[in-house]
Amino acid sequence: MKQTIREDTQIFAPGDARCPDEPSTQDIIARDKVAAPAWVRSESYSFLGDEDISIDRYIDAAFAKQEFDKLWTRTWQFACREEHIPEIGDYYVYDIGRHSFIVTRVAEHDIRAYYNACLHRGTKLRASGSDGCASEFKCSFHGWSWNLDGTLREAVCDWDFPHVKAEAFSLPEARVELLGGFVFINMDPAAPSLPDYLGPEFMAHITQWKLEDRYVYCHVYKTIPANWKLNMEAFMEAYHVINTHPQVAVSNADANSQYDIYGEHVDRFISSLGVLSPHLRGQYTEQDILDRFTIGDASMLGGADRTLANGETARQRMADIMREMFEKATNTDLSQVSDAELLDCFSYTLFPNTFLFPGISLPMVYRFRPHKDDHRKSIYEVMFLRPLPVDGSRPEPAEPVYLRDDQSFTEADGMDPGFGAILDQDTENLLLQQEGLEASAKGGITLGNYQEIRIRHFERAVDKYLVE
Amino acid sequence: MSSNFTRFCKLEAVPPGSNKALKVNDTWVLVCHTKERLFAVSGICSHQAKPLFSGRVRNCKITCPVHGARFDLATGEALDLPATRPIPVYELRLVDDWIEVCV
Numbered sequence: 001m002k003q004t005i006r007e008d009t010q011i012f013a014p015g016d017a018r019c020p021d022e023p024s025t026q027d028i029i030a031r032d033k034v035a036a037p038a039w040v041r042s043e044s045y046s047f048l049g050d051e052d053i054s055i056d057r058y059i060d061a062a063f064a065k066q067e068f069d070k071l072w073t074r075t076w077q078f079a080c081r082e083e084h085i086p087e088i089g090d091y092y093v094y095d096i097g098r099h100s101f102i103v104t105r106v107a108e109h110d111i112r113a114y115y116n117a118c119l120h121r122g123t124k125l126r127a128s129g130s131d132g133c134a135s136e137f138k139c140s141f142h143g144w145s146w147n148l149d150g151t152l153r154e155a156v157c158d159w160d161f162p163h164v165k166a167e168a169f170s171l172p173e174a175r176v177e178l179l180g181g182f183v184f185i186n187m188d189p190a191a192p193s194l195p196d197y198l199g200p201e202f203m204a205h206i207t208q209w210k211l212e213d214r215y216v217y218c219h220v221y222k223t224i225p226a227n228w229k230l231n232m233e234a235f236m237e238a239y240h241v242i243n244t245h246p247q248v249a250v251s252n253a254d255a256n257s258q259y260d261i262y263g264e265h266v267d268r269f270i271s272s273l274g275v276l277s278p279h280l281r282g283q284y285t286e287q288d289i290l291d292r293f294t295i296g297d298a299s300m301l302g303g304a305d306r307t308l309a310n311g312e313t314a315r316q317r318m319a320d321i322m323r324e325m326f327e328k329a330t331n332t333d334l335s336q337v338s339d340a341e342l343l344d345c346f347s348y349t350l351f352p353n354t355f356l357f358p359g360i361s362l363p364m365v366y367r368f369r370p371h372k373d374d375h376r377k378s379i380y381e382v383m384f385l386r387p388l389p390v391d392g393s394r395p396e397p398a399e400p401v402y403l404r405d406d407q408s409f410t411e412a413d414g415m416d417p418g419f420g421a422i423l424d425q426d427t428e429n430l431l432l433q434q435e436g437l438e439a440s441a442k443g444g445i446t447l448g449n450y451q452e453i454r455i456r457h458f459e460r461a462v463d464k465y466l467v468e
Numbered sequence: 469m470s471s472n473f474t475r476f477c478k479l480e481a482v483p484p485g486s487n488k489a490l491k492v493n494d495t496w497v498l499v500c501h502t503k504e505r506l507f508a509v510s511g512i513c514s515h516q517a518k519p520l521f522s523g524r525v526r527n528c529k530i531t532c533p534v535h536g537a538r539f540d541l542a543t544g545e546a547l548d549l550p551a552t553r554p555i556p557v558y559e560l561r562l563v564d565d566w567i568e569v570c571v
Contacts, residue, residue: 087524090524091536125536126535126536127536127537127548127549127550129548130531130536130538130548130549131531132523132524132531132532132533132536132538133523133524133531133533134533134536135533138534138535140515140516140535140550396526396527398527399526399527399529
């Protein structure tokens with residue numbers, strides 16, 4: 001791993017080269033005691049070209065406006081979790097740019113998303129960022145109101161509005177589909193269904209994760225001083241780990257992580273944990289790897305015995321510890337969960353702006369949105385989803401923590417300090433990258449064929465929506 | 469200062485997860501029993517003086533059922549538009565299974 005250019009590079013077709021002389025992610029997982037399911041033990045990489053990606057998409061306000069006009073209005077977006085609106089009348093306001101939606105449960109199995117504006121003179125019916133429970137949506141200005149099902153309930157002084165016909169004054173709706181406990185919305189009546197949009201391969205994955213049986217136990221917001229796509233792309237590869245997160249590289253198989261793409265809107269990486277980075281080959285023992293293991297939700301590991309027996313691997317011990325401790329701490333049954341699912345970082349992007357991490361130790365959801373008035377800023381949300389307790393209870397979703405720009409992720413209630421430090425490192429680079437792209441004499445960014453395929457795949461989807 | 473406290477209702481009349489509103493000295497007081505503790509706040513929203521009685525309580529915050537303003541039950545702070553002003557909060561204590569509030 002020391003040499004920067006290998007003499008045998010030319011023997012590979014573009015995109016075919018992999019981290020030399022190291023086990024693949026699939027090799028690592030195949031050695032595990034509790035075997036991984038098929039969705040883990042599969043690969044789906046394709047070479048998508050090696051030309052530079054133009055930088056105007058990150059630095060040009062006109063590009064951001066096109067995104068608002070053509071991309072955000074036509075894509076499926078995660079608006080809230082079903083658990084945010086468990087009762088009839090519960091609602092959650094989801095905003096994207098100038099658009100705002102009241103996502104509400106109209107009946108037990110009927111969730112709708114109303115454009116959040118009074119049809120009289122336009123006042124938002126519910127404030128952005130709010131949630132609650134309503135028996136009607138009543139405008140705070142003149143008191144016009146709508147029933148939960150969106151039909152007009154009252155136009156105050158209706159004698160003065162003979163031209164207002166109730167049948168034409170129901171609240172306009174965006175489309176809604178539910179998947180894995182997530183409520184997705186789409187403004188485009190002509191868009192494909194959510195399963196068609198995400199594709200059959202990914203649908204076969206997510207339906208096995210039972211994410212509907214988890215709950216949000218930590219939810220953090222922070223505004224990041226970079227374009228939303230730069231912000232997302234900081235999380236799409238493990239290539240940066242050795243440089244940006246040296247404290248975790250000892251127990252993270254970064255350069256031999258696996259990258260996959262599924263259709264136009266979904267991609268993923270699998271980054272194995274509990275194994276040494278190929279960059280550090282020969283420098284650490286298995287005991288060192290175990291000692292330095294850092295995970296996303298370490299709070300429940302307590303004082304587990306971390307001394308390895310002869311011949312025992314750090315990865316296997318960590319899987320065993322996690323299974324036992326996570327079961328105790330969260331009162332859940334993990335006996336059927338594979339070692340890989342317990343340990344590894346499974347990072348999926350659902351275009352345009354959601355990351356799902358279906359693992360147990362790294363159980364995050366990320367959501368990214370552009371700032372509505374500034375293409376150089378984005379809103380980054382981190383949620384942690386824990387399995388529901390075996391007693392059948394469903395804890396309320398965590399109240400969001402809104403960090404100031406100068407605050408560390410480690411300051412958020414519920415955030416593991418080690419993981420918060422990683423997020424700080426990820427986002428510390430972003431202002432410099434935003435400013436560097438604006439200062440660059442080079443017209444594009446250059447990507448690795450394999451390790452950065454998710455970025456190329458993601459930007460191809462952006463282009464698709466802007467061109468069409 | 470105990471003379472300022474007024475009996476509100478029996479504790480059993482406000483089980484966890486419920487609210488109860490009563491007039492105390494001509495003031496609508498709302499007692500909310502959350503998973504965490506008991507709170508006593510004004511029963512009237514600071515925005516358009518609508519009753520908060522049936523507002524949803526979650527994470528120690530109450531949402532006005534009429535226009536969606538949200539308030540911190542511990543401090544009364546207004547957290548969401550359309551409210552901008554806080555609601556009063558009142559001291560509360562338990563005496564012999566009775567909830568007493570200081571209004």
